[in-house]
Amino acid sequence: MKNQQLFSNRVAILATMHQKEIVIAPLIEQLGIKVIVPTNLNTDVFGTFTREIERSGTQIEAARLKAEKALAITGESLAIASEGTFCPHPSLPYISSNREIVIFIDKENELEIIGEEFSLDTNHNYQLVQNLQEAYNFAFKVGFPEHGLIVLASPKDSHEIFKGITTNEQLEEAVNYALKNSSTGKVHIETDMRAMYNPTRMKNIEKATRNLLKKINNFCPSCGIPGFEITQRIKGLPCASCYTPTLLTRAVKYQCKKCGFSQEELFPDGQYADPGQCMYCNP
Incomplete structure (x- = not known):
């Protein structure tokens, strides 16, 4: 059984609101699938990097929930979603790591295949700063302005938060406002890890999608179904x-x-x- 027979001329709903289609869609469309991004799906309800909403379940569970929601609101049978995590490397605790997964769900053929990428290539970082110069020093260290930033008066306070900072003007406005409203004289600045503000993370999502594609193109020698994996x-x-x-x-x-x-x-x-x-x- 060939993957073209399973997927050709079908529509896959990509559950994203952070422009992940830029790297995911061209690869998935190699299977003969048309990828569509719904305009009425809010994936933030399943968790945000900026703390407003805690992630629903594990990394895989959160990705699955996104894909299932995409299927529910569109009535289609094929969906894709991704989810990322950032944490200290298990062997090198002082170095951040990024694990990206891309889930592919086919209700018609009862398939679930997951691509993944585990990488040390990430700018994930944060710092407490007490003036604008310290904020700029941090910003340029993490790849600003190509990589976006987040500023808030306290890491525990998600009410006064500036996200998607990509210009000097935005950075100065956010830092000055946060300093003025900080009870400690310091403000929290961190990398914006949402895909559209983080090209380094976007590359890891692409690698996870390539891993997914490799698994989809690996067929079971016994039944011929895609997803024969390690x-x-x-x-x-x-x-x-x-x-x-x-x-x-x-x-x-x-x-x-x-x-x-x-x-x-x-x-x-x-x-x-x-x-x-x-x-x-x-x-």
Whole structure:
């Protein structure tokens, strides 16, 4: 079964209000799908980076809710949505990381496929500043004005908040106002992580979409349905020098969500590990 047969000449609703169609639509349309962005869908109700609304559930659950809402208001059977998170890297806690997922839901064929990208390439940052010069120093460090900013008197106060700051005039107005209304003499400035104000994040969304496309184009050898993907990585790749098992991947397991068929692939990254990755050769 080819993906063209499943998706050709169908319409997919992209649940976004932050211009993610710029990077998502051209890739999804390679499947023969027409991508439409609804004008009456407010995705902010499922959570905002700017704290007004807490995210609904996990990252995947929030993306799924967006897609399901898009289907509900349009009556279509194919939907796409994305969701991002920013947090300290699990191994490098002082460095921010960005995980992006793009979910693809096909009600007609009972399919749900998720593309993802985990990246250290992010400008996610914040700082307390007490004057305009400190605000400018922070701004240029995080890629302003190409990347937007957010300013508020306190990180716990989302009522007086300036978002989507992309000009010097906007930055000065926001910082001066926040300083005037701050009880501490400092104001909170941070990167605006909404996709249309953050080209670095937009690139990660594109990479997640490419990962999604790769999964869609990987068919189950048993039933022919798209989405035959890696569900497990098995460690133990032998060292090229001493042949001791390392923590690197020796094999991967693919599984079909539809029929349950699974298949193991040995040595996806090569037959041996670099001795520099071996706990015995390089303790």
